[in-house]
Amino acid sequence: TVRVSLSDTGAIVAPTLHGVFFEEISHGGEGGIYAELIQNRGFEEANIPPGTTLKDGFIFPPATPHFSLSGNAVSDWKMEWPNHGEFPAWTVHANGNAAISELRTSNNPLNDATPHSLQIEISKADAANTADVINEGFWGINVQANENYNLNFFLRGNYKGQVKALLVAQDGTILGSCTSQVNNDVKWRKYVGVIKAQKTDTKAKFVLRFDRPGTVWLDFVSLFPQKTFHNRPNGLRQDLAQYIADLKPAFIRWPGGCFVEGITIQSAPDWKATIGPVEKRHSTYSPWGYWTSNGFGYHEYLQYCEDIGAAALYVFNAGVSCDFRSGTFAPDDSLQPYIQSALDAIDYAIGPVNSKWGKLRAANGHPKPFPLQYVEIGNEQNGPRYAERYNIFYDAIKAKYPNIKTIASMGIGDVNDFTLKKMRRVDFADEHAYKSAGWAMRNFEHFDKYKRGAWDIYVGEYATNAGVGAGNMEAALNDAVYIMSMEKNGDLVKMSSYAPLLVNTNDIDWPVNLINFDNAQSFARISYYAIKMMNENRAGINVKAVVNIGSPVIKKPAFAGGIGLATWDTKTAYKDIEVIQNGKTIFKSDFINDLNNWQFVRGQWGVNSSDSSLQQTAEGAQQFEMLKNKSFETYTLQLKAKKLEG
Numbered sequence: 148t149v150r151v152s153l154s155d156t157g158a159i160v161a162p163t164l165h166g167v168f169f170e171e172i173s174h175g176g177e178g179g180i181y182a183e184l185i186q187n188r189g190f191e192e193a194n195i196p197p198g199t200t201l202k203d204g205f206i207f208p209p210a211t212p213h214f215s216l217s218g219n220a221v222s223d224w225k226m227e228w229p230n231h232g233e234f235p236a237w238t239v240h241a242n243g244n245a246a247i248s249e250l251r252t253s254n255n256p257l258n259d260a261t262p263h264s265l266q267i268e269i270s271k272a273d274a275a276n277t278a279d280v281i282n283e284g285f286w287g288i289n290v291q292a293n294e295n296y297n298l299n300f301f302l303r304g305n306y307k308g309q310v311k312a313l314l315v316a317q318d319g320t321i322l323g324s325c326t327s328q329v330n331n332d333v334k335w336r337k338y339v340g341v342i343k344a345q346k347t348d349t350k351a352k353f354v355l356r357f358d359r360p361g362t363v364w365l366d367f368v369s370l371f372p373q374k375t376f377h378n379r380p381n382g383l384r385q386d387l388a389q390y391i392a393d394l395k396p397a398f399i400r401w402p403g404g405c406f407v408e409g410i411t412i413q414s415a416p417d418w419k420a421t422i423g424p425v426e427k428r429h430s431t432y433s434p435w436g437y438w439t440s441n442g443f444g445y446h447e448y449l450q451y452c453e454d455i456g457a458a459a460l461y462v463f464n465a466g467v468s469c470d471f472r473s474g475t476f477a478p479d480d481s482l483q484p485y486i487q488s489a490l491d492a493i494d495y496a497i498g499p500v501n502s503k504w505g506k507l508r509a510a511n512g513h514p515k516p517f518p519l520q521y522v523e524i525g526n527e528q529n530g531p532r533y534a535e536r537y538n539i540f541y542d543a544i545k546a547k548y549p550n551i552k553t554i555a556s557m558g559i560g561d562v563n564d565f566t567l568k569k570m571r572r573v574d575f576a577d578e579h580a581y582k583s584a585g586w587a588m589r590n591f592e593h594f595d596k597y598k599r600g601a602w603d604i605y606v607g608e609y610a611t612n613a614g615v616g617a618g619n620m621e622a623a624l625n626d627a628v629y630i631m632s633m634e635k636n637g638d639l640v641k642m643s644s645y646a647p648l649l650v651n652t653n654d655i656d657w658p659v660n661l662i663n664f665d666n667a668q669s670f671a672r673i674s675y676y677a678i679k680m681m682n683e684n685r686a687g688i689n690v691k692a693v694v695n696i697g698s699p700v701i702k703k704p705a706f707a708g709g710i711g712l713a714t715w716d717t718k719t720a721y722k723d724i725e726v727i728q729n730g731k732t733i734f735k736s737d738f739i740n741d742l743n744n745w746q747f748v749r750g751q752w753g754v755n756s757s758d759s760s761l762q763q764t765a766e767g768a769q770q771f772e773m774l775k776n777k778s779f780e781t782y783t784l785q786l787k788a789k790k791l792e793g
């Protein structure tokens with residue numbers, strides 16, 4: 148029986164409850180939602196030996212390697228240097244008797260932002276013996292028959308004749324091509340073409356083919372599908388952008404995450420390097436171990452927010468880098484450039500067209516303000532020093548933009564009242580919550596316990612990502628229950644976003660992600676559909692409800708794999724399980740002792756207890772199957788709890 152009292156109402160559920168969080172992690176942007184098909188288009192990505200001095204004097208940190216994931220669990224993480232080779236994604240090939248030099252960069256840059264270009268010497272070539280410069284795309288180029296692809300590249304050098312751009316299938320079939328006439332360009336010249344594909348291959352490659360001797364410099368080679376989300380030039384991949392749009396997010400947080408912090412303060416992203424002509428944008432090294440060309444930049448992000456009716460939530464660096472790696476920071480008395488950068492970013496998004504940055508926004512094609520409503524001051528910083536820093540940014544922002552909501556980062560873990568009280572005023576405190584399977588069921592009262600203060604809560608990153616493989620039904624149930632606990636506390640928790648949002652399955656930096664894709668396919672995990680369902684059917688208001696589940700009543704059931712109810716403590720672990728089929732006990736005993744005969748091979752067992760040392764979960768799929776005497780039998784299981792724990 149569910150007794151609902153419509154006159155006894157509680158908190159309303161904020162319409163802003165569900166947003167999304169984009170980060171440049173796992174190639175979510177570069178080789179992900181950003182539709183560019185050429186990897187390393189400016190020749191800036193390279194395998195960097197530790198200690199190398201890069202642009203801006205930033206020394207590539209010697210002892211701060213990249214996290215990578217060899218399996219699908221957090222325990223599979225290992226630290227390593229990414230080995231991209233000297234020219235990730237690029238190779239050369241001589242056909243027949245042609246001769247072409249190895250790849251090498253030159254100090255002959257197209258511009259400051261793209262300091263490396265490719266120098267190619269073709270010492271021998273003719274119509275039958277051609278020399279190829281090849282790009283493999285982001286683990287293949289998805290070429291679809293009858294689609295058009297926009298090509299741009301910059302070239303100069305001692306070469307007079309044709310250069311052919313080809314899309315080539317894995318079996319060597321030419322899927323489409325276009326030709327440029329090159330004329331001994333002393334200065335850099337931009338070549339533009341359109342390739343119409345005749346056939347499909349999702350793992351094609353891009354080839355620039357030379358058919359005569361010469362020396363050329365090549366830079367910024369870009370290939371875009373003509374079809375992008377909302378047909379924006381320099382736009383987004385349709386399927387991925389649509390997945391996000393279908394979630395109907397109230398806001399989009401961008402661009403991270405740890406990405407915002409940078410491995411060092413010098414390598415942290417700078418929004419100003421992400422606007423304007425794409426070939427003039429500096430690239431940024433993501434702490435997740437690869438370069439982004441910043442093609443999906445601040446303007447494109449704001450445009451996307453507008454296109455899908457979401458508010459923008461911009462996270463900026465508070466002068467602190469990803470401290471669990473190398474941890475560099477700007478001292479408090481050197482914060483002015485960071486403050487100015489944040490103010491300028493706000494000005495670019497919403498300033499009037501006669502302001503410095505508003506004018507540039509208009510020049511970039513968008514005179515109207517973008518829907519920027521929130522800014523977050525740093526990512527995952529916390530503590531009294533952060534509080535001081537927050538106040539400095541807060542004062543500067545609110546003085547100029549009183550209507551912009553400021554978000555204080557809280558780090559991973561619960562909102563810390565102690566720190567918050569030292570802050571001037573916090574519109575939202577951002578709690579990050581990566582939890583294990585069953586956590587939300589055991590901690591449904593988590594938000595009930597928070598003191599109501601002068602701030603609201605934004606759960607800026609949440610996910611069930613332990614004990615659930617790469618994500619499964621149990622994770623989705625846990626996420627859904629977590630969302631219900633936020634709804635229940637609608638007076639406090641007004642925003643949330645799952646993280647991470649996107650993963651290219653060829654470069655997995657984080658164990659559980661919402662939308663999985665490679666260069667041609669994509670799918671959303673069950674948690675995506677849980678969030679979508681919760682958002683589309685979002686409760687308006689809490690009402691008092693009393694639930695009587697009849698007899699027998701298990702007052703506080705713990706959770707076991709979504710299929711039955713069981714609980715136990717360490718001493719009786721595995722002993723109190725009874726499996727009943729059609730009213731008959733088919734299995735009852737010490738699980739471990741019976742392992743020879745009975746084995747739960749694909750089930751999930753969540754051991755729940757208020758004592759966290761007792762919590763453990765076996766990984767697997769959702770279905771229970773039992774291995775009995777080496778042959779599989781599938782049972783519907785009822786797990787009878789013999790011991791209850793509050």
Ligand code: AHR
Binds near residue numbers: 172406559646
């Ligand atoms: O979502 C992945 C990472 O988790 C984010 O970069 C960081 O903010 C958090 O620790």
